[in-house]
Structures are given as structure tokens and as C-alpha cells.
Amino acid sequence: MHRKRGFYLKLILSLAFIAVFTCFSLAQTFEAVKNQVKVHTLKNGMKFIVLERHDAPVVSFHVYADVGSANESYGITGISHLLEHMAFKGSKIVGTTDYEAEIKVLNELDALYDEIKKEKAKVKADAEKIKEMEEQFETLRLKAKEYVVTDEFVDMMSKEGDRQLNAYTSFDATQYIDSLPSNKLEFWMSMTSDRFLNPVFREFFKERDVVMEERRLGLETRPIGRLVEDFVATVFKAHPYHHHVIGHMSDLRNITRQDVEEYFRKYYGPSNLTVGIVGDVKAEEVFRMAELYFERIPSEPKPEPIRTKEPEQWGERRVTVEAISQPIIIVGYHRPAARHEDDAALEALANIIGQGRSSRLYQVLVKEKKVAIHVECLNGFPGNKFPNLIAFLAVPAQNHTSKECLELIDEEIGKIKEESVTPEDLTKFKRNAEKDILDQMKSNARMAALLTYADVVLGEWMLTFDQVQEIRAITEEDVKRVANTYLIKKHRTIGEVVPEK
Amino acid sequence: MKKQKILNITVFFLFILLCVGSVFAQKGPRDKFVFGPLNPIKMPKAETVELKNGLKLFLVEDHEYPTIDLRAMVKTGSVYEPSTKIGLGTITAQVLRTGGTAFQTGDEIDKELETMAATIETHMDRDYSYLTVSVLKEDIDKALKILTDILMSPAFAEDKIELAKIQQNSIISRRNDEIMQIANREFRKLIYGKESPYAHHPEYTDTGAVTREDILDFYKRYFYPNNTTMAVWGDFNAKAMVTKLRNTLGKWKSAKISVPPLPLVKYEYKYTVNLINKPDVNQSNIMIGHIGGLMSNPDYPALNVMNSILSYDRMFKKIRTDEGLAYAVWGFYGAFYQYPGVFWNGAQTKSESTVYAIELMLGEMKRITEEEVTDEELARAKDEYLNSFVFNFDSKEKIVRRLMTYAYYGYPLDFMDRVKAGVEKVTKADVIKVAKKYLRPEKVQILVVGKKEDFDKPLSSLGPVNVIDIAIPPPPRPME
Numbered sequence: 014m015h016r017k018r019g020f021y022l023k024l025i026l027s028l029a030f031i032a033v034f035t036c037f038s039l040a041q042t043f044e045a046v047k048n049q050v051k052v053h054t055l056k057n058g059m060k061f062i063v064l065e066r067h068d069a070p071v072v073s074f075h076v077y078a079d080v081g082s083a084n085e086s087y088g089i090t091g092i093s094h095l096l097e098h099m100a101f102k103g104s105k106i107v108g109t110t111d112y113e114a115e116i117k118v119l120n121e122l123d124a125l126y127d128e129i130k131k132e133k134a135k136v137k138a139d140a141e142k143i144k145e146m147e148e149q150f151e152t153l154r155l156k157a158k159e160y161v162v163t164d165e166f167v168d169m170m171s172k173e174g175d176r177q178l179n180a181y182t183s184f185d186a187t188q189y190i191d192s193l194p195s196n197k198l199e200f201w202m203s204m205t206s207d208r209f210l211n212p213v214f215r216e217f218f219k220e221r222d223v224v225m226e227e228r229r230l231g232l233e234t235r236p237i238g239r240l241v242e243d244f245v246a247t248v249f250k251a252h253p254y255h256h257h258v259i260g261h262m263s264d265l266r267n268i269t270r271q272d273v274e275e276y277f278r279k280y281y282g283p284s285n286l287t288v289g290i291v292g293d294v295k296a297e298e299v300f301r302m303a304e305l306y307f308e309r310i311p312s313e314p315k316p317e318p319i320r321t322k323e324p325e326q327w328g329e330r331r332v333t334v335e336a337i338s339q340p341i342i343i344v345g346y347h348r349p350a351a352r353h354e355d356d357a358a359l360e361a362l363a364n365i366i367g368q369g370r371s372s373r374l375y376q377v378l379v380k381e382k383k384v385a386i387h388v389e390c391l392n393g394f395p396g397n398k399f400p401n402l403i404a405f406l407a408v409p410a411q412n413h414t415s416k417e418c419l420e421l422i423d424e425e426i427g428k429i430k431e432e433s434v435t436p437e438d439l440t441k442f443k444r445n446a447e448k449d450i451l452d453q454m455k456s457n458a459r460m461a462a463l464l465t466y467a468d469v470v471l472g473e474w475m476l477t478f479d480q481v482q483e484i485r486a487i488t489e490e491d492v493k494r495v496a497n498t499y500l501i502k503k504h505r506t507i508g509e510v511v512p513e514k
Numbered sequence: 515m516k517k518q519k520i521l522n523i524t525v526f527f528l529f530i531l532l533c534v535g536s537v538f539a540q541k542g543p544r545d546k547f548v549f550g551p552l553n554p555i556k557m558p559k560a561e562t563v564e565l566k567n568g569l570k571l572f573l574v575e576d577h578e579y580p581t582i583d584l585r586a587m588v589k590t591g592s593v594y595e596p597s598t599k600i601g602l603g604t605i606t607a608q609v610l611r612t613g614g615t616a617f618q619t620g621d622e623i624d625k626e627l628e629t630m631a632a633t634i635e636t637h638m639d640r641d642y643s644y645l646t647v648s649v650l651k652e653d654i655d656k657a658l659k660i661l662t663d664i665l666m667s668p669a670f671a672e673d674k675i676e677l678a679k680i681q682q683n684s685i686i687s688r689r690n691d692e693i694m695q696i697a698n699r700e701f702r703k704l705i706y707g708k709e710s711p712y713a714h715h716p717e718y719t720d721t722g723a724v725t726r727e728d729i730l731d732f733y734k735r736y737f738y739p740n741n742t743t744m745a746v747w748g749d750f751n752a753k754a755m756v757t758k759l760r761n762t763l764g765k766w767k768s769a770k771i772s773v774p775p776l777p778l779v780k781y782e783y784k785y786t787v788n789l790i791n792k793p794d795v796n797q798s799n800i801m802i803g804h805i806g807g808l809m810s811n812p813d814y815p816a817l818n819v820m821n822s823i824l825s826y827d828r829m830f831k832k833i834r835t836d837e838g839l840a841y842a843v844w845g846f847y848g849a850f851y852q853y854p855g856v857f858w859n860g861a862q863t864k865s866e867s868t869v870y871a872i873e874l875m876l877g878e879m880k881r882i883t884e885e886e887v888t889d890e891e892l893a894r895a896k897d898e899y900l901n902s903f904v905f906n907f908d909s910k911e912k913i914v915r916r917l918m919t920y921a922y923y924g925y926p927l928d929f930m931d932r933v934k935a936g937v938e939k940v941t942k943a944d945v946i947k948v949a950k951k952y953l954r955p956e957k958v959q960i961l962v963v964g965k966k967e968d969f970d971k972p973l974s975s976l977g978p979v980n981v982i983d984i985a986i987p988p989p990p991r992p993m994e
Binding site: 038039042067068069070071104106107158163164168169171172173174175176192194195196197199200203204207216218219220221222223224225226227229230233234235236293305306309336337338339369370371376379380383386408409410411437440441444445447448449451452454455456457513 | 540541542543544545547549550551552553554555556578579580581621624625627628629630631648650652676677680681683684685686687688690691692693792794795796797826830831834835836837838839840841842862863864893894897898900901902903904905907908909911
């Protein structure tokens with residue numbers, strides 16, 4: 014007992030020391046890196062953010078397209094992600110043996126597809142005619158395939174050593190990543206400018222099938238996948254965070270190649286693209302090449318922002334998914350977009366209440382009461398660009414229920430709303446936030462992602478580093494205030510996986 | 515005459531243009547790129563030290579950011595768990611970290627570590643246990659003190675043992691919730707054998723049987739400095755760091771220990787068709803394969819090239835790109851350091867194309883053993899490996915962790931360079947030779963987890979079907 018008290022005292026004393034010391038050394042580190050970042054915007058509005066890092070002869074690229082599933086409307090849900098898949102299919106130059114001949118067949122194929130759809134939509138559809146057209150469709154599809162050099166874009170990139178060739182789509186954005194040996198900068202410029210200047214969405218129908226398989230894999234066959242889809246649909250009745258990135262199956266079955274082309278024209282103008290490049294390159298050379306290769310992409314107006322806003326919630330909402338599964342529970346509360354001034358305080362709240370082994374929730378639900386095997390706070394779900402959620406996810410332990418977990422989560426939320434957090438809690442959060450940024454900065458790819466994210470979503474790339482100032486300024490009072498502002502029962506939604514009887 | 519002159523001037527300018535290269539000319543993706551020399555890789559100096567107590571250390575300085583990381587491998591593994599106490603190793607590693615020390619409770623450690631934004635984690639795998647530390651450099655002394663306490667005087671507190679057991683039982687109760695998890699687990703059992711330590715997993719009876727004495731015993735059998743290999747990298751002076759380690763972990767007492775040899779894997783090649791019926795899914799999880807091999811196999815470089823071609827140029831292009839049948843699809847002859855890996859092919863496809871996809875995959879396995887790969891396929895696979903080789907050196911962490919791993923497994927420290935030299939020499943003839951030698955497409959085991967009544971054809975069209983029951987044996991009734 015005696016030793017314990019001594020320990021805590023020592024701990025608190027050492028903390029005071031640490032806090033001062035850390036602010037100094039880490040602040041310097043962040044500032045030094047920040048000063049090395051260079052930015053150049055092309056005449057067509059495309060922005061390049063470069064950080065030279067000469068430790069190893071490699072370079073990572075991050076193309077951030079400011080378009081995600083939140084930009085989609087009824088009938089084309091899932092199109093942002095489908096477009097991401099199509100962006101690997103090549104261009105007028107890559108992926109084809111004869112573009113001029115190929116495009117004629119692709120156009121015929123699209124026209125026939127429309128005819129089939131029209132016939133199928135009739136009240137008295139002609140089954141015979143549909144069958145005939147479908148056979149014709151398959152013949153034409155195979156004819157188009159004759160011009161295709163299968164996966165040539167991927168082949169070419171991987172042959173040059175692209176260790177990271179990939180892309181991902183979220184509710185907010187579509188992001189394309191590559192990592193190459195650093196002497197291949199110009200090759201990347203050539204391939205990538207061609208990719209976004211003259212894309213050809215060939216092999217469209219088979220790729221749509223692939224995306225449907227992805228939906229089954231990630232969402233439909235997984236209880237947690239089903240829960241997430243229904244949960245966001247319940248939380249957001251108006252805002253397009255309402256539908257999952259993967260899209261509805263019926264939309265995936267009906268989206269056309271023209272839909273994707275229109276979507277591309279609308280959202281892939283150069284002013285909607287931000288590129289982060291981190292590694293063993295010279296910024297001046299990057300900018301010179303960027304002008305040479307990317308300035309030829311004609312400028313387009315920046316797309317109109319999303320009109321729909323989520324209205325105030327009128328009462329607690331609940332949604333359940335029945336599955337052959339043990340229970341899972343998620344509770345979400347509305348919070349503002351990432352660029353809101355309360356963001357840092359919400360980060361602190363999320364961390365202190367539900368991130369890490371010594372967080373309030375883990376301490377109580379997992380370690381003390383043993384009602385859950387896992388609990389965590391998800392902040393910034395399902396996206397960051399628009400008002401989103403601070404949410405709590407709990408996985409009940411065997412023979413325990415979601416209800417028990419929820420009651421304890423509520424209790425802990427109540428305590429913070431009433432008593433706020435301790436100075437030690439805050440010190441812990443601040444230090445972890447900074448260490449987390451530092452750890453991410455070690456990777457070229459992560460750094461490129463951070464810079465583009467900060468620039469597009471937060472409004473300025475500098476915030477990658479400057480957000481640390483905001484974090485340092487957070488007080489106990491701030492945390493208490495945001496807890497009371499946002500963690501309101503009336504404004505929450507509870508989602509559960511319930512074991513099927 | 516005049517014409518000639520203009521031509522000459524044009525030629526001259528063209529020549530200039532070519533000389534200055536990219537300054538003016540835009541290159542198309544198909545144009546020839548002449549890549550300049552890559553800046554040399556700055557190979558860090560790795561210090562190799564063995565402390566008096568036998569702890570093997572690899573250290574690399576990395577002064578870019580003010581952090582220090584550490585990773586250690588302890589020679590043990592879940593393969594050494596007694597067959598009636600499966601999970602014992604995992605629980606031991608977990609409670610080593612959560613159960614506190616002679617000086618602090620586990621909760622105090624959690625708090626102290628998180629307060630300084632540091633982590634210490636422990637983990638048990640099949641053929642090793644590992645520990646990781648990540649800390650801001652100014653806190654290294656405190657982190658090392660905790661690590662030393664954890665390794666030298668763990669408390670294995672009863673309440674944290676109970677917690678670990680609750681977690682293990684909860685995980686058992688949840689193990690059939692995700693079909694990917696079912697497929698991975700059951701396929702492993704098909705390959706290594708149901709009771710094999712390379713595939714085994716705990717049941718409720720195992721959890722119930724584990725006592726604190728068992729945990730102490732497991733810990734005392736393996737956790738010694740002379741049984742541990744460690745990598746440290748970050749913002750420190752190597753000499754000073756060795757001194758620090760000597761003053762802390764140097765006090766950890768060594769012991770005479772003999773880690774038993776790894777259990778042997780006996781494999782009998784056979785063709786089997788297996789089904790786990792899941793009426794609540796609309797997509798089948800397919801796994802096909804047989805036993806694989808070791809990384810020390812001299813054919814490993816050629817197998818690497820074959821894997822790249824089979825997985826990407828064949829399976830991916832055929833099953834995904836051409837047919838649109840799956841999002842993820844793969845096929846490769848797996849190899850581990852010291853026990854055989856698995857020749858593993860997989861895909862997930864809608865129920866209605868299950869058997870068709872399996873037939874296509876079997877076809878690709880067969881084809882790679884029968885036809886030589888093309889020049890383009892060989893060039894792509896080798897180029898990909900060789901051109902991305904530099905990424906093995908893009909962080910100090912990768913370099914030092916690799917050294918530790920090779921040392922742990924008793925592989926030559928330049929193993930990767932040897933593989934690279936091997937890959938450079940691989941020919942089409944080598945690829946078909948190893949494919950013929952190691953792949954037996956006619957003797958694979960097929961597992962499907964899916965909804966059988968929606969399959970395009972009955973699974974029995976592939977052969978007699980063995981239905982696997984995955985019901986979880988209920989916990990023993992408590993004593994009345």
C-alpha cells in the first residue's frame with residue numbers, strides 16, 4: 014500500500030517533467046519536417062505536396078481524389094468504388110491492342126446492354142428476345158475482349174517494382190497509392206497522367222461482378238458487415254453517409270459504363286485531385302515533371318458540394334441484425350466534421366474513454382466487470398469530411414449481454430459528463446496523439462496519406478503538424494463540454510447483432 | 515540544298531532534345547524509359563552483441579525521429595502446449611504482460627506505459643513467442659525497467675489469469691461467426707491433421723484445465739535470455755544502448771534449457787472433397803491445396819517465381835479479371851522457416867458459381883505443371899521481385915528485424931541476398947521443373963464453406979464429399 018502511493022507520487026512528478034520536455038523536443042521534430050514540405054499547384058488546379066526524404070532510394074505516391082460514396086445518389090450507389098476498380102483497366106494506350114477498333118465494340122456493347130435493360134423493364138417482357146440479345150451480348154463482349162491486353166496497367170507498374178500498387182475508396186474519398194524505386198519518378202508521371210487523362214473502362218461488366226463478390230465477401234457474409242450497413246442507414250436518414258461505400262446490390266447490377274464515365278468527368282477534374290509524394294526525390298524536379306505531364310489534363314470546375322445535411326435527430330434510434338453469431342453492439346452519437354473546432358477535444362474524449370488498455374471503458378468493461386472481451390471508441394465514423402459519429406463498439410464476453418455492456422458504457426459517459434477527466438488522462442492523450450503522428454511519419458506512404466488528407470479534409474496540409482498545437486491546448490473543461498454537447502441520448506443510435514433463434 | 519540544311523538542323527535539334535531527355539519531351543507509357551542509377555542504399559551498421567547471460571542482440575541506430583523500438587523472439591511456441599491444455603502458451607504470453615510484476619500490478623503497468631505513450635506487447639505463435647516495445651527515447655529507461663521486470667519477475671496474478679480464460683472461452687464461442695475464420699481453421703486441420711500442434715485450437719475443456727502452476731511451468735521452461743534473440747532500433751547510441759541493456763536485461767538469469775525439436779509433420783497426399791454447410795451465406799469460401807515446404811529448400815527461389823505467376827498471372831487474371839468470379843483469389847506453394855508451409859489456393863465466389871470456380875482453379879494448378887510459362891510471365895515475375903527488392907531496405911526496422919529473424923531460425927544472415935541471386939537465375943525450365951516436382955493437382959484437398967443447396971452443381975461431382983461438423987463442444991457441466 015505504502016509503496017503504491019509512493020509510486021503514484023513519483024509517477025505524477027515525473028509526468029510534469031515529461032510534459033514540458035516532450036512539448037519541446039517533439040515540437041521541434043514536427044516543425045523541422047513541416048519546413049521541408051513543398052507545394053505546387055498546376056494551372057489546371059491539380060495540387061502536388063512533396064516531402065523529400067533521402068534515407069532510402071524509394072518514393073511513395075498518394076493520389077487523393079476528393080470523391081467518395083457520400084457523393085453518390087440513388088441508383089448509382091457504389092459507383093465511386095467501382096470507378097476505383099475501373100481505374101486499373103488502362104487507357105487509350107495501356108491495356109489495348111487497338112483502341113480505335115475496341116471503342117467501337119465497347120459502344121455497341123453499351124447500346125445493346127441498354128436495349129436489354131429496356132426490354133427487361135417492360136411489364137410484358139419478351140423472354141425470347143431477351144435471351145437472343147443476351148447471347149449477342151456475350152458474343153460482343155468476347156469480341157471486345159480480343160483487343161484487351163489483360164491487366165496491362167498492373168503488369169507494367171508491378172514490373173517496375175511497385176510494391177504498393179493499390180487503391181481504396183471510403184465514404185469521403187478515393188485514394189490511389191504506389192511505391193516505386195525513386196529513379197522511376199518519370200515513369201510514374203507518365204503512367205499516372207495517362208491513367209487520369211484518357212482512362213478506358215474496358216471489361217466493365219466482369220469487373221462489376223468482381224465488386225459484387227467484394228460486397229458478399231466483406232459485407233453480406235459477415236455479421237459485423239451487415240451491422241455496419243444497417244447502422245449507418247439508421248443513423249443518417251438524409252445525408253448520403255446513409256449508404257455503405259460498397260453500394261446496394263441492385264445498383265451494382267445496373268450501373269453502366271456511361272454512368273462511370275459521367276461520374277469520372279464530374280469528379281476527376283484536376284482541381285479535385287491532390288497528390289502527395291514522399292521519398293528520395295527532388296521537389297523541384299517533381300514540380301517540373303508534374304507540369305509537363307499533368308498540366309495537359311484540361312481543367313474542370315470544382316464539383317458542387319453535397320447539398321443534403323443531416324437534420325437534428327428526434328429521438329434515440331435502434332437497429333438490429335439477426336445472424337448466426339454471438340452478439341455485438343455499437344452506439345453512435347452525432348458529432349461535427351473533422352474540421353470543426355471541437356475536433357481536438359473530441360479526440361481527447363475518445364482516447365480517454367475508449368482507446369487503450371488503461372482507457373475508462375477497457376478498464377471497467379474488460380478488466381474489472383469482465384462483461385466484454387473488447388471495447389473501443391471509434392471517432393470519425395464512417396467518415397471525417399462531413400458531420401459523423403463518435404461511436405462505442407463492444408464485444409460481449411461469453412454469457413454476457415450487449416445490454417450489460419451498454420449500461421456500463423452509459424455509466425462511464427455519465428461520469429465524464431459530470432466530473433470531466435483528470436490532468437493525467439489529458440497528458441496521456443496528448444502524448445499518445447503526438448507519438449501516433451510520429452510513428453506514422455516514419456513511413457513514406459503514411460506520410461503522403463496524412464499530407465493529402467490534411468489538405469483536402471482539414472483544409473491545409475500544415476495541419477498534419479499544426480494539429481498538435483490544438484491538441485496541446487485542450488483542457489479538462491473542453492473535454493467535459495464536448496461530452497455534454499454531443500453525448501446526448503436523444504441523438505444516439507444503437508445497433509446490435511442479435512443471435513438468431 | 516536548302517532542304518538538306520533544314521533537315522540537318524532538325525536532326526541537330528532532335529539530337530539535343532534526346533540528350534536533354536525528359537526536360538522537354540513527354541513520354542508515353544509505352545515509350546522506352548532509361549532509368550538513371552538508383553541512389554545507393556545506405557546500409558546501416560548493425561551491432562551484434564551477446565550479453566553474458568546469452569541474450570543475443572542486434573542494434574541499429576536510426577536518428578530520424580526520437581523513438582526507440584525493440585522486438586524479441588523467444589524460442590518456444592504453441593506447438594509445445596500439452597494436448598489437454600491447448601491455449602496454455604497463448605495464455606502464458608498474455609498474462610506475462612497483463613499479470614503484473616513483483617513491483618507493479620498489471621493495471622499499473624498499463625497506466626504507466628500509456629501515460630508515456632509507450633507499448634509493450636507479448637504474443638505466442640506456433641513456433642515462437644515475441645515481445646515488442648515502442649517508446650519515445652526519453653522514456654527508454656522506464657520502459658526497459660518494466661520490460662525487465664516482466665521478463666524476470668512476472669506475477670501471473672490470478673485475476674488476470676481468470677480474465678485470459680474468459681477471453682479464450684469467449685473466442686471459442688465466437689469462432690464460427692465468420693466464414694473466413696472457419697475456412698482458415700478447418701483447412702489447416704485438413705492439411706496438418708486434426709490433432710496436429712500446427713493446427714490445434716483450444717476447446718472449453720482445455721481452458722478449464724489450465725492452472726497458474728501450468729502457466730508458471732510454461733514460463734519457466736522457455737523464458738530465458740539464452741533462449742531469446744532481440745532487435746533494437748531507433749534514436750540511440752549503440753554502445754550506450756548496450757550498456758543500458760546490460761544493466762537491465764543483463765541481470766536476467768540464464769538457465770540450462772533444452773527446447774525440444776519441433777514436432778514432425780507427416781503428410782499423406784490424397785484427394786479429398788470437404789464441405790461445411792452454412793445455410794446463412796450467399797458466397798462460398800473455397801480452399802484447395804496440400805502440404806508445402808521449407809524456405810531452406812534450394813528450390814525456394816524458383817518456387818517464389820512460380821508462386822507469383824500462379825497467383826497473379828494465372829489465378830488472378832483468369833478467375834477475377836476474365837471471369838469476374840471472385841474479389842480475392844490466390845495460389846502459392848507456401849514455405850516457412852522450420853516447418854512445412856501449405857500449398858494454398860483460395861477464392862470466395864457466389865454460391866451459384868462454386869463448382870465452376872473450383873474446376874477453373876484446378877485447371878490452372880494443372881496447367882502450370884504441364885505447360886511452360888511464357889517469356890512475358892517469367893519476365894514480369896522476376897522484374898517485380900528484383901525491382902522491388904530495394905523495399906527490403908527502406909527502413910532500419912526491416913533490416914534489423916530481418917537479422918534477428920534469420921538468427922532466431924538459424925538461417926544465414928544474408929539469406930535474402932541468396933534468394934535474390936537465385937531468382938535472378940530462374941528460367942522457364944526451372945519454373946515447370948519445380949511445379950512438377952512440388953505440386954500435385956490431382957492429389958489436393960478441397961474445402962468449401964458455403965450454402966450447398968445453391969451450388970451450381972453438387973459438390974459430389976468433384977468426388978465423394980466428407981461433411982465436416984464444426985459444432986462447438988459445449989463446456990463440461992459445472993459440478994452440482
